[in-house]
Amino acid sequence: MEIGIRILIVFLVSQVVHIGAQKEGEEGCVPGFQVKEYQVEYNGGFQKDHPLTQVFFDDCAGNEGLAFEVSHPDFQVDEEMNLVARRDVMDSGTVMFIHGVNEQADDMAQVDIVGAPPRSPQTLREILGLGQIQPYRSKRALFAPRMHVNENMEPPFPKVIGTVMSPGMENDHIFHMTGSGADQDPKGVFTINRVTGEVSVSQELDREAISSYTLEVSVTDLSGKLVEGPVALLVDVNDQNDNRPIFKETRYAGEVLEGSPTGTVVMTMTAEDADDPRLQNAVLRYNIVRQSPDKPSPNMFYINPESGNIVTVISPTLLDRETLPTTQYELEIVAQDMKGRDVGLTGTATATITITDKNDHAPEFTHSLFQANVDEGSTGVAVNLTVDDRDDPATGAWRAIYSIINGDPTQNFEIQTNPDNNEGMLSVVKPLDYESVVFHTLLIKVENEDPLVPDVGYGSSSTATVHITVLDVNEGPVFFPDPLQVTKMENIPLGSFVALLNATDPDVLQSQSIRFAVLRDPANWLSVNPVRGTVNTSANLDRESPYVHDNKYTAIFMATDNGSRPASGTGTLVIHLEDYNDNAPYVHPSVVRVCEDTKDSVVIVGGRDRDIHPNAGPFKIELGKQPGLEKTWKVSRVNNTHAQIMLLQSMKRANYQLPLVVTDSGLPPLSNSTEIKVQVCTCKKNRMDCSSAGSVCSNLMMLLALVLLSLFCL
Numbered sequence: 001m002e003i004g005i006r007i008l009i010v011f012l013v014s015q016v017v018h019i020g021a022q023k024e025g026e027e028g029c030v031p032g033f034q035v036k037e038y039q040v041e042y043n044g045g046f047q048k049d050h051p052l053t054q055v056f057f058d059d060c061a062g063n064e065g066l067a068f069e070v071s072h073p074d075f076q077v078d079e080e081m082n083l084v085a086r087r088d089v090m091d092s093g094t095v096m097f098i099h100g101v102n103e104q105a106d107d108m109a110q111v112d113i114v115g116a117p118p119r120s121p122q123t124l125r126e127i128l129g130l131g132q133i134q135p136y137r138s139k140r141a142l143f144a145p146r147m148h149v150n151e152n153m154e155p156p157f158p159k160v161i162g163t164v165m166s167p168g169m170e171n172d173h174i175f176h177m178t179g180s181g182a183d184q185d186p187k188g189v190f191t192i193n194r195v196t197g198e199v200s201v202s203q204e205l206d207r208e209a210i211s212s213y214t215l216e217v218s219v220t221d222l223s224g225k226l227v228e229g230p231v232a233l234l235v236d237v238n239d240q241n242d243n244r245p246i247f248k249e250t251r252y253a254g255e256v257l258e259g260s261p262t263g264t265v266v267m268t269m270t271a272e273d274a275d276d277p278r279l280q281n282a283v284l285r286y287n288i289v290r291q292s293p294d295k296p297s298p299n300m301f302y303i304n305p306e307s308g309n310i311v312t313v314i315s316p317t318l319l320d321r322e323t324l325p326t327t328q329y330e331l332e333i334v335a336q337d338m339k340g341r342d343v344g345l346t347g348t349a350t351a352t353i354t355i356t357d358k359n360d361h362a363p364e365f366t367h368s369l370f371q372a373n374v375d376e377g378s379t380g381v382a383v384n385l386t387v388d389d390r391d392d393p394a395t396g397a398w399r400a401i402y403s404i405i406n407g408d409p410t411q412n413f414e415i416q417t418n419p420d421n422n423e424g425m426l427s428v429v430k431p432l433d434y435e436s437v438v439f440h441t442l443l444i445k446v447e448n449e450d451p452l453v454p455d456v457g458y459g460s461s462s463t464a465t466v467h468i469t470v471l472d473v474n475e476g477p478v479f480f481p482d483p484l485q486v487t488k489m490e491n492i493p494l495g496s497f498v499a500l501l502n503a504t505d506p507d508v509l510q511s512q513s514i515r516f517a518v519l520r521d522p523a524n525w526l527s528v529n530p531v532r533g534t535v536n537t538s539a540n541l542d543r544e545s546p547y548v549h550d551n552k553y554t555a556i557f558m559a560t561d562n563g564s565r566p567a568s569g570t571g572t573l574v575i576h577l578e579d580y581n582d583n584a585p586y587v588h589p590s591v592v593r594v595c596e597d598t599k600d601s602v603v604i605v606g607g608r609d610r611d612i613h614p615n616a617g618p619f620k621i622e623l624g625k626q627p628g629l630e631k632t633w634k635v636s637r638v639n640n641t642h643a644q645i646m647l648l649q650s651m652k653r654a655n656y657q658l659p660l661v662v663t664d665s666g667l668p669p670l671s672n673s674t675e676i677k678v679q680v681c682t683c684k685k686n687r688m689d690c691s692s693a694g695s696v697c698s699n700l701m702m703l704l705a706l707v708l709l710s711l712f713c714l
Contacts, residue, residue: 032107285340479571601647624659
């Protein structure tokens with residue numbers, strides 16, 4: 001039994017020595033015992049509460065929640081990390097182990113007692129330091145302590161990180177290790193010495209990739225028969241501060257309203273650190289290292305070191321967008337791990353803060369009085385009104401709205417805002433008359449699109465006066481009435497009076513004469529006296545002319561004054577023409593067809609007239625005065641405008657000229673003797689065949705020609 005115990009002690013000492021040698025070469029803070037081995041002189045025993053030695057343990061995070069367990073039950077580690085006896089102890093043994101553990105670290109140290117006699121009996125639990133700490137309580141003989149290995153270890157490899165122990169180990173027994181990191185992906189990270197139980201790491205590890213490994217260890221004989229286990233072996237990868245804080249973006253943008261109270265949150269900057277969040281390696285602190293520009297104060301903003309909230313420090317009075325040297329401030333933000341200590345790694349980002357505008361400045365006219373001259377009778381922009389507004393251009397706090405509040409009862413003016421320069425364009429929309437009003441005085445008000453803040457109002461500078469002077473212009477004569485409308489009978493004698501033109505000169509303050517002229521007379525029917533303005537006929541007025549539309553004839557006349565720059569005006573004369581019965585009626589159509597059989601020999605014809613009522617219909621249509629027509633043809637009235645022609649006896653298929661007389665209803669009435677062509681055709685089964693119908697007159701002429709030709713030949 002004593003031999004097995006000594007073997008276990010040797011294995012455990014070997015593990016501690018390897019760990020201590022490994023950690024001595026590491027740079028920076030390594031969580032755990034900073035000294036792994038201690039020596040104490042034995043002088044016949046140890047007194048109660050008397051310090052044997054002080055141990056050095058640092059979890060690199062303040063040692064919060066740190067607890068110690070000593071393998072000898074009569075010893076403990078006090079608050080000053082002194083190893084002391086709980087009572088007077090004579091039988092201390094030659095070696096003790098101290099186990100230190102909290103959330104940040106888990107490590108063991110060895111204390112050698114020089115000159116002490118061996119302790120008897122000494123239990124395996126005491127040798128291994130197994131007390132009340134849960135991770136080390138086990139009733140199994142095979143023991144696999146939790147192991148720790150630093151990430152980013154430097155070669156050479158492999159490196160021993162701990163030892164698995166079995167008190168019942170015999171010469172024909174061997175250790176086996178399985179799991180992710182051993183015989184499963186990632187394979188070959190850890191190996192175990194099959195005889196000694198030493199566990200080694202074979203390559204550099206990255207905690208940010210895999211933070212811990214769970215393996216299983218067992219003991220078998222040479223034939224492969226399971227002797228002990230399997231038991232779990234946990235390997236934690238200790239974090240090294242090898243990751244810098246990284247901001248999600250390189251540039252951040254925020255904005256704050258001018259005049260905001262001190263302490264107003266502008267924006268939040270956050271960075272991430274891939275190191276272990278339980279350690280200071282990933283505990284970040286934020287700081288502003290540069291502000292540009294640094295006026296009016298280099299410390300206008302403050303960043304909360306822990307939350308990353310950027311708040312205003314400058315007073316609301318100084319946070320005035322219109323007086324600051326710029327509206328954008330650039331801050332360089334540094335995030336540093338290790339709670340901001342100098343050894344911490346850093347990451348940087350830029351924050352651009354825009355001072356936004358509020359409508360705290362009313363627009364003001366650059367002049368209290370504006371003046372302009374406008375020609376009478378013209379329209380368009382008369383004057384541009386300029387204003388100053390210190391608010392942010394192209395915003396509702398800067399854009400101006402102009403209004404005329406007095407001096408425009410007839411609404412001759414309007415004002416619009418030029419979107420490019422914010423000027424007010426005062427325009428004449430209804431022509432001004434010099435002879436009526438020479439001077440116009442307008443009162444103009446300017447406001448912003450957005451309302452002003454409560455403590456700011458519109459003052460007297462937000463109103464201005466505009467003087468408009470109307471300039472006299474030689475205006476052309478004006479006809480009245482326009483158009484002038486008269487009614488005349490068509491065909492009145494040449495030189496007949498038609499109308500008297502009336503035109504006046506608006507320039508009443510000037511003595512000017514007017515002369516008249518014909519400007520447009522489509523049919524050349526009219527003439528005008530240039531001085532008196534009397535219009536007479538120079539040709540017959542014909543209501544049926546193509547220049548007459550809807551019984552109206554339109555002519556345009558011009559009146560011109562004798563100013564230094566003569567001006568003219570135009571007027572329209574509309575003549576309503578009354579109808580005179582000067583057009584005889586006629587029959588339509590001029591060609592008709594009838595069947596040679598009297599049963600179907602009826603056609604309809606109508607009367608037409610270029611005149612209008614009462615000089616047109618009703619029409620009277622009757623046979624011509626040639627004798628014998630009434631025996632063959634009959635004409636009877638259908639209505640006021642049409643009559644029917646009936647064939648009374650069968651006739652040969654041919655063309656016949658039928659004389660008719662048509663008379664209108666005018667006073668006096670007009671008659672017209674005319675002829676229509678009647679084609680007599682063969683009608684069979686609703687089909688009319690007129691192809692061989694020749695004119696009787698034509699046949700007679702042909703027969704006469706043949707007789708004359710025969711006489712000529714004889």
